[in-house]
Structures are given as structure tokens and as C-alpha cells.
Amino acid sequence: MKIHEYQGKQLFREYGISVPRGIVVKSPEEAAAAFNELGGSIAVVKSQIHAGGRGKGTFKEYPEQNGVVLVRSAEQARENAEKMLGSTLVTVQTGPEGKQVNTLFVEEGLDIARELYLGVVVDREQNCPVLIMSSEGGMEIEVVAEESPEKILSEYFDAALGLMPYQARKLAFALGMEGKTVRSAEKFLTKICKFFVDNDCSMTEINPLIVTGAGELVALDAKVTFDDNALFRHKNFLELRDLSEEDPAEVRAQKAGLSYVNLDGNIGCLVNGAGLAMSTMDLIKLHGGEPANFLDVGGGASVEAVTEAFQIILADDNVKAVLVNIFGGIMKCDIIVEALMEAYDKVGITVPLVVRLEGTNVEIAREMLEKSGKDIITATDLTDAAKKVVGTLAG
Amino acid sequence: MSILVDKNTRIITQGITGNAGLFHAQQCRIYAEECQPGENILVGGVTPGKGGQEVDGFPVFNTVQEAVEKTGANTTMIFVPPPFCADAILEAADAGIELIITITEGIPVMDMAKVKKKLEDYPCRLIGPNCPGVITPGIAKIGIMPGYIHTPGKVGLISKSGTLTYEAAWQLGNLGMGQSTAIGIGGDPIIGTNFIDLLDMFEDDPGTEAILIIGEIGGTAEIDAAEYIKEYITKPVGAFIAGRTAPPGKRMGHAGAIISGGKGTTDEKIEALEAAGVTVAQSPADMGAAVKQAMEK
Numbered sequence: 159m160k161i162h163e164y165q166g167k168q169l170f171r172e173y174g175i176s177v178p179r180g181i182v183v184k185s186p187e188e189a190a191a192a193f194n195e196l197g198g199s200i201a202v203v204k205s206q207i208h209a210g211g212r213g214k215g216t217f218k219e220y221p222e223q224n225g226v227v228l229v230r231s232a233e234q235a236r237e238n239a240e241k242m243l244g245s246t247l248v249t250v251q252t253g254p255e256g257k258q259v260n261t262l263f264v265e266e267g268l269d270i271a272r273e274l275y276l277g278v279v280v281d282r283e284q285n286c287p288v289l290i291m292s293s294e295g296g297m298e299i300e301v302v303a304e305e306s307p308e309k310i311l312s313e314y315f316d317a318a319l320g321l322m323p324y325q326a327r328k329l330a331f332a333l334g335m336e337g338k339t340v341r342s343a344e345k346f347l348t349k350i351c352k353f354f355v356d357n358d359c360s361m362t363e364i365n366p367l368i369v370t371g372a373g374e375l376v377a378l379d380a381k382v383t384f385d386d387n388a389l390f391r392h393k394n395f396l397e398l399r400d401l402s403e404e405d406p407a408e409v410r411a412q413k414a415g416l417s418y419v420n421l422d423g424n425i426g427c428l429v430n431g432a433g434l435a436m437s438t439m440d441l442i443k444l445h446g447g448e449p450a451n452f453l454d455v456g457g458g459a460s461v462e463a464v465t466e467a468f469q470i471i472l473a474d475d476n477v478k479a480v481l482v483n484i485f486g487g488i489m490k491c492d493i494i495v496e497a498l499m500e501a502y503d504k505v506g507i508t509v510p511l512v513v514r515l516e517g518t519n520v521e522i523a524r525e526m527l528e529k530s531g532k533d534i535i536t537a538t539d540l541t542d543a544a545k546k547v548v549g550t551l552a553g
Numbered sequence: 554m555s556i557l558v559d560k561n562t563r564i565i566t567q568g569i570t571g572n573a574g575l576f577h578a579q580q581c582r583i584y585a586e587e588c589q590p591g592e593n594i595l596v597g598g599v600t601p602g603k604g605g606q607e608v609d610g611f612p613v614f615n616t617v618q619e620a621v622e623k624t625g626a627n628t629t630m631i632f633v634p635p636p637f638c639a640d641a642i643l644e645a646a647d648a649g650i651e652l653i654i655t656i657t658e659g660i661p662v663m664d665m666a667k668v669k670k671k672l673e674d675y676p677c678r679l680i681g682p683n684c685p686g687v688i689t690p691g692i693a694k695i696g697i698m699p700g701y702i703h704t705p706g707k708v709g710l711i712s713k714s715g716t717l718t719y720e721a722a723w724q725l726g727n728l729g730m731g732q733s734t735a736i737g738i739g740g741d742p743i744i745g746t747n748f749i750d751l752l753d754m755f756e757d758d759p760g761t762e763a764i765l766i767i768g769e770i771g772g773t774a775e776i777d778a779a780e781y782i783k784e785y786i787t788k789p790v791g792a793f794i795a796g797r798t799a800p801p802g803k804r805m806g807h808a809g810a811i812i813s814g815g816k817g818t819t820d821e822k823i824e825a826l827e828a829a830g831v832t833v834a835q836s837p838a839d840m841g842a843a844v845k846q847a848m849e850k
Contacts, residue, residue, distance in 0.1 A: 280662050282742045282772040282809070285669040300814045317666040358663050387808060388661035390636055417806040421798075432740060432806025433714020433769055436795040437837035440819075443798045444836050452799070454806040485716045485723070487699035516723060518699055540720075540838035 159384045160208040161398045164263040166362075166380030173353045175346060176376045180265035182206075189239035190232040192264035200267035203227050203238050205247050207257040208403040210298070210365075210381060215249030217241065218256055225249065225259070228267065235264060250298075260402065268376060273366035274333065275299055276347075276377075278354040281314060289313045289321055289351055291329050295366030321351035339373040346375040357395075358388030407470055414466040416455060423448025425547055426471035426480040426509075428464070430455050430489075438483045441540055447548040450477045464494075465501040472505065479510040481547040483540070484517075491515045491523035499530055510535060510550035514543035554760025555689035555734040556709070556751070557652060557678075558628075562594060562693055565626040565650075567633050567641045569598025569611055574632035577656070577697050578611060581630070584700040585693050594693055596624035617648035628652040630686065630695050638682065639664035646675040653745070654695050655681035662808070665743035672745070679745025683807065684737035685715040696737065698722075706731020708844055709755035711748055712767035713740050713774075713807070717795060717837065721767060724841030733761040740769070740807025748778035756786050763789045765844045766831075770796035771810045771817040779825035789850060791843035792826050793834040794819045 167177040181192035193201050205212050205225040212225035225247045229235045239262055248256035273295025281288040291311045294302045302309055311332050315321045326347035330340045346367075354362045363381040370376055384395055401409055411418030417432060421439070425447045429435035432454045439449035451474065455467050471477055484494050498513065514537040515523050527536050535550070537543035564581065568574040575598075582595040597612040597620055604615030614620040617629065629650045633641040638660045645653045660682050672679060680687055686696015691705035698715070703722045710725075710732050712718040718737050725732065736751055738744055748766055755761045764786070768775035775794060782790055797819040799805045801812040812818055823833050832850065834843035 280666060280742060282774075283777070285743050286666050287663075303814070316670060317663055318670065355663060358661050360662065385662050387635060387659045388663065391661075419800070419803045419805060421800065429716075431714060431716025432810060433712070433717035433767070433795050434720060434837075436714075436769060436799060436805050436810065437717060437720075437793075439798040440795060441837055449798055452803075452805050485719050487697075487702070487716070487719050517702065517719065541836065 159386055159389065159395065159399055160403065161382050161384070161395070162206045162208065162261065162400065163204065163380050164206055164261070165398045166382040167377065169357070169382065170353065170377055170380055173349050175349050175353065176374060177380070178265045178268055178376060178378065180263050183239065183262050183264055184243070184260070186236045186239040186243065189262060189264055190236035193229065193232040193235040196264065196266045198266050199230065201229055201235060202265045202267060203229055203235055203242070204263045204265065205242055205259040206261040206263055207247055207252070207259055208400070209249050209251040209257060211249035211251050212247065215247050215252070218246040218248060220245060257403065268368065268378070269371035270368045271371045272369040274369070275302070276350065276364040276367040278351060278359065278362045280360065284314050286314050287317055287351065287354060289315065289329070289347065291333065293333055295368070299365070315351060317355050320355060321348050323348055335369070337373070339369055339375070342374045357392060358385045359383060360385045407473060411453070411470050414463065416453060416463060416467055416470070418470060419452040420474065421449055421451050422476070423450045424476050424478040424551065426450045426474065426477040427483065428453050428455055428467050428471060428480065429483045430485065434483065434485060438481065441544045442481065442548065445544040445548045447544070447551065450474055461497040461500045464497045465504050468501050468505040468507065472507065472509070477509060479512070479547050479550045480507070481543060482511065482513045483543060484515050486515060486517035486520065486523070490519040491517055492519045492526060495523040495526045499532065502532055502534070510547070512537055512543055512547040512550070514540065554758050555692060556754040556758050556761070557687050557734060557736065558689040558693050558695060560589065560692060562628050562695070563596050563624065563626045564594055564628045564630055564693070564695055565596060565617070565620045565624065566598040566611070567617065567629055567631045567645065568600065569613060570600040570603050570608055571632055574598065575608055577630070577632065579609060580700070581694055588691050588693060596626050617644045617650065621648045621650065626650065628695060629654065631655040631657060633657060635659040635661070639668045642668050642679060643671055646672055646677045651677050653677055653679045654686050655679065655745070656684065656686060656697055658683040660741065662742050665741065669743055669745070680736060681739040681745060683741045684739035685718060687734065687736050689734045690732055698735070698737070702726065703735055704731035706733065707760060707762040708732050709751070709758065709761040709764045710735035711751045711764070712737050713769050714767060714795065717767050717793070720837065721765060721793070721840040725765070725844065728841045728845055730841065730844065733758060740809050742772065742809040747774050749781045752778060752781060752786055756788060761788065763791065763844050763848050765840060766790065766792045767840065768792065768794045768822060769807065769810050770799050770805065770812050770819055771807070773817065775822040776825040779822070779829040779831065782831060783829035789844070789847035790831045791834065791840070791847040792831045793837060793840045793843065794822045794826070795837065
């Protein structure tokens with residue numbers, strides 16, 4: 159689960175992690191008032207969307223307007239907010255469709271001596287969290303990794319112990335910090351790693367992390383993603399969820415306990431098991447089609463789950479045919495066919511439906527399908543299924 | 554011959570009084586009784602607070618330690634819900650269980666990071682989590698896979714995915730090839746056992762003549778496996794990698810199946826495997842055929 163920058167910074171503050179003073183606003187008037195309240199000669203107005211690259215991103219409605227702007231008066235804050243709120247921001251991470259900006263964060267301007275990069279993730283090879291830093295603040299870490307990997311510094315740490323102060327100092331010295339800044343870094347880095355572990359983050363990224371003229375580290379950005387599997391112990395985070403940032407079909411699927419990802423193609427897929435669901439998409443593509451979605455209906459494949467799955471797939475207007483691919487194991491094929499047929503009637507499927515079943519009781523299941531009198535195309539194996547479903551669109 | 558599971562395997566189920574735990578313990582018992590008539594290898598279960606009870610003939614113990622002492626169990630199958638799973642795994646390790654098979658899906662990654670580190674202190678092996686388990690066809694199955702689709706044979710199967718494992722076993726069966734042992738290693742970012750350890754065991758197992766590995770997008774485990782195969786594995790290896798059409802940045806069902814920062818794509822994995830001399834199936838319909846081809850090379 160992703161949260162907004164202003165929410166991340168609020169959580170940082172609770173951990174004693176330095177962030178600039180800022181005010182959340184939802185109207186141009188509030189933006190102007192926020193400028194005055196912050197009281198400085200400059201302020202920064204930042205679009206709040208769940209995607210990076212906001213500073214360089216531009217609005218569809220106002221191609222000259224960036225997603226993050228520096229303003230020097232309350233009037234400028236108001237003018238910019240007027241354009242940004244309700245408009246669609248397109249960044250390198252949003253895709254061409256962009257994201258609508260509904261909230262802005264107005265922050266005090268700071269005296270920036272240096273910009274750095276900081277990221278914490280779980281490293282899958284070392285099986286532990288890792289703190290990644292780089293002197294190239296403001297640049298995407300993937301680009302730095304590609305162009306100058308020697309500028310990336312990593313400290314792996316034990317999740318139970320947290321980042322030790324010596325590890326923080328090691329990074330600080332390697333980044334050329336001195337005196338008071340090293341002490342500031344020691345505190346900042348150990349706290350950010352504690353924040354990461356305590357809150358079950360899958361990512362915490364601060365880009366840029368700045369060193370002020372006074373030698374203090376301050377988080378100028380906050381990109382925080384939580385591990386969905388750990389939300390059961392952080393129930394308060396659910397209040398931070400912004401559903402307008404998520405794909406409605408994916409939200410609906412999640413509620414039904416289905417795993418669904420929307421894609422651009424026109425062949426809907428209903429599959430049991432994540433690996434088989436991914437492979438089914440690959441198979442469609444391999445035979446010249448384009449999958450419309452990833453959908454794992456789970457091992458159970460109950461009537462409710464299958465019905466909801468069909469409804470979600472068919473709610474996508476791009477879908478012109480559907481492939482059901484089920485390997486019946488403990489859950490027998492005949493039981494699955496019953497669910498399929500019930501769902502078929504309930505949903506009223508009007509596009510071609512190809513069903514490929516394999517596994518326990520498959521013969522009984524195939525016979526049930528054939529005798530059903532329903533307009534269902536049966537396939538004998540994976541390749542046959544892919545060819546048939548792609549074929550329905552050819553004519 | 555086989556790896557991990559053999560005739561000395563004695564299994565307990567942690568979470569045996571839950572629906573899934575009991576159902577699968579029963580299924581495993583039915584399978585074991587067919588394979589080894591007269592032998593009781595599903596020796597009981599653990600649910601804290603329900604010790605002393607019996608469910609469908611399985612004695613229930615309060616602690617894993619007690620279960621080990623009273624039954625001689627050396628293997629556990631864990632169905633405990635995600636919030637309590639880290640605890641259950643470490644309890645098993647601390648009680649001296651040698652093989653810990655964790656079926657549960659949805660364990661927080663941070664829990665697994667802590668568990669993985671702590672397990673270094675114990676001489677045990679963790680399989681999973683978020684996996685179908687382990688089966689040595691004709692001997693025993695420890696997990697949720699349908700037993701009959703796996704036939705005894707000489708292909709060692711290692712897979713990140715449940716249903717794809719079944720699919721592969723089915724395809725192998727149709728080609729007249731069974732499995733020595735099939736292992737679902739799980740689709741989470743942090744797992745107990747990766748491809749390399751199992752490749753090594755299959756290489757040493759006289760009952761295994763060829764190996765099939767099934768991977769997916771996310772992480773670099775398949776690339777590490779490719780490097781290892783190139784260096785140390787002499788037996789023929791076939792492979793399939795799922796998720797060629799998966800968009801970057803999106804989790805494809807499995808918590809670990811995600812392309813992040815341009816890393817973990819199928820293309821780089823397939824390239825590495827092919828460079829290591831592995832026969833990689835382009836279609837999931839050809840997983841069995843890939844092993845056959847690898848053996849004929």
C-alpha cells in the first residue's frame with residue numbers, strides 16, 4: 159500500500175526524523191493562507207500523487223506547469239494551486255494517462271547545501287533490509303545504478319537489531335560528511351531504518367535527502383510503501399489509503415479476495431494460481447493475442463469468487479473474449495465447472511468463452527460442459543486453448 | 554531415491570485443528586497409506602492450548618517440543634495463519650525439527666527477514682513459505698498438491714508456483730516421465746530454500762537424472778541458479794520462466810512476483826539460463842518437453 163508524501167512526512171515526524179514544516183491544502187485560497195502561515199520568503203507547492211517524478215512532470219491541461227513549484231508570494235501560491243488542483247499530472251511514473259491532483263502540500267523553503275539520495279528496501283538476495291545512499295540526490299536511483307554504480311552505497315542490516323550507528327557513520331564518512339553533519343546523519347539514518355522495520359515498509363525513499371546550510375539532514379521527500387501482508391498489525395494505516403489513486407477494478411477484486419491486475423489487451427483471463435495465471439497471459443501473447451488482465455481466482459474457485467471474477471473481467475470494455483484456464487487439483491474440475499456454469503448464467507456472458515480444464519475429474523467436467531448446451535468452447539490443452547481464444551477474435 | 558523426503562520422514566502438522574491443516578493432514582495420510590501400507594508417518598499435530606485432544610486420529614500437542622518427544626517427528630507442515638507463522642517456524646526449529654515446510658501465504662516480509670536470520674542458528678531446512686510443499690511420489694507428500702498427478706520417476710522438479718508445478722508434473726506424466734521429488738519453493742520475496750541448494754541435492758541424488766526448474770519474474774534467484782548450473786550441475790536441466798507479459802511495478806499474485814527498477818524480467822532470466830546450457834521452454838505447454846529435450850541433447 160502506497161501513501162502520499164505528506165502522510166509519510168507526518169509519520170517521519172513521529173519518529174523524530176527531520177522534515178520541513180508543511181501544510182496540506184485542497185484549494186487555492188488555502189494555498190495562499192499556507193504561504194502566509196509558513197511565514198518565509200519562499201515556499202514549495204507540491205502535487206500529492208502516488209508517483210515519482212513530480213518535479214519534472216507537467217499537467218495535461220497546462221503543459222508549462224510542473225508538479226512541484228517554488229513560489230515567492232501568497233498570490234503565486236494561489237495562482238499555481240489554481241492550475242494544479244483538479245488537473246492531470248503526467249510524470250515518468252504515471253504513464254501517459256497521468257494522475258489527477260486533488261491535494262497539494264505547501265512547504266517552507268530551506269537553505270540547501272547538498273542533495274543526496276536515500277532508499278530502504280528488503281534485499282531478496284541477502285534476505286534482509288538494506289539502506290541505499292548516493293551522492294546523486296534528485297536523480298532516479300535506477301539511472302545512477304546504470305550510469306555510475308560506484309556512486310551507490312549500500313549497508314545491509316539485521317531487521318531485529320536495526321541499523322547500527324557505526325553503519326550510519328560509515329555511510330556519512332563515505333559521503334564526505336564532517337563534524338556535526340556526521341552526528342546528524344547517525345541519528346537520521348538509524349531512525350529511518352527503525353521506521354522502516356517498525357512499520358513493515360516494503361520501501362522508504364527520500365529523494366532528495368538534503369543537508370542544510372547548518373549541516374543538518376532533512377527529508378525533503380517521502381515515498382513510503384507498506385507491505386500489504388503486514389497491514390493486520392498496522393490497522394491505523396488503512397486510514398491513510400487513498401482509493402482514488404488505485405485502479406477501481408483492482409480494488410474491487412481485492413475485496414473479493416481475488417488477485418487482479420488490469421492490462422491493455424482484449425482477452426480476459428480467469429485462472430487458478432498466480433504462476434499459471436502469469437503463464438496464461440504469456441501463452442496468449444505467444445499465440446498472437448493480447449491479455450486484458452492477470453486474474454488468480456485462488457485455489458478454492460467458489461461460485462462467488464468465479465462470478466465476481468467474470469464480472470470484473472467483463473466490466474472492462476476492451477475484453478472481446480475470455481479464456482478460463484483451470485488446473486483442478488484438490489479442488490476437482492467438476493466442482494469448478496459447476497461454479498463456472500452458475501457464474502455463466504448469473505453474469506450473462508456475451509463474448510466468446512474458451513475453457514481449458516485439466517486435472518482431477520477432468521473427464522466428468524468436460525462432459526458436463528458439453529452437455530450443458532451453453533455456448534462454451536472447450537479446449538484440450540494449453541496450446542489449443544490459446545489458439546482457440548485468439549482465433550475467436552480473428553474473424 | 555529422492556531428496557528431502559524418504560521412508561524415515563515422520564510428519565506433524567502445525568495448525569492441525571484449523572480447516573486447511575486438518576484437511577491436508579488427512580489427504581497426506583491417505584497418500585502415505587497408499588504408498589507405505591501399514592506405516593504411520595503422519596504422527597500428529599500441534600495447536601497451542603488444544604494439547605491432549607485427538608482430531609480424526611491425530612494426537613494434538615501443545616508444543617512442537619512435546620510432539621517431537623512423544624512421536625519422534627522430524628518434519629513439520631505449517632498451516633498456521635500469517636500473523637503467527639514466524640513464531641511457529643522458530644518453534645519448530647527450536648524443537649529440533651529438521652525439515653520445516655511452510656504452506657501459509659501472506660507472512661510479512663519483515664517477519665521472514667528475522668526468521669531467516671535466526672534459522673542460521675539451527676541445523677534445519679525451511680521450505681516456503683507460500684508454497685504447495687514437497688512430494689516424493691510413491692513415498693510421501695507433505696503439502697497441498699494433488700498426489701496422483703505426480704508419478705514416481707527421475708526428474709527433480711523445483712518451482713516457485715503451485716499450479717504450474719501441477720501443470721508440469723502432468724505434462725511430465727504424459728511424456729512417461731515421473732519425478733524423484735517435486736518441491737514448491739514458494740513465491741515470496743524471502744524464502745527458506747532457493748533453487749541452488751536443491752539443484753545441489755538433485756545433482757547428488759542417484760535417483761534423479763534430470764531437473765526442471767520453474768521460475769517467474771522478480772528477484773534474481775533464477776540468474777543465480779543459472780550461474781550455479783553452469784559451474785556445478787552436470788545433469789540435464791529444463792526450465793520455464795513465467796511472466797513475460799507482466800507489466801513492471803505490478804505484483805502478479807505472488808508477493809515476490811514483481812519487476813522493480815527494471816530488474817527481475819523473464820528475458821534476463823531466460824538469457825542467463827540459456828547461456829548456462831539450460832533448455833528453456835518458450836510456452837508453458839512445453840515444460841515437460843523442455844526436460845525431454847534437455848535429456849536428449
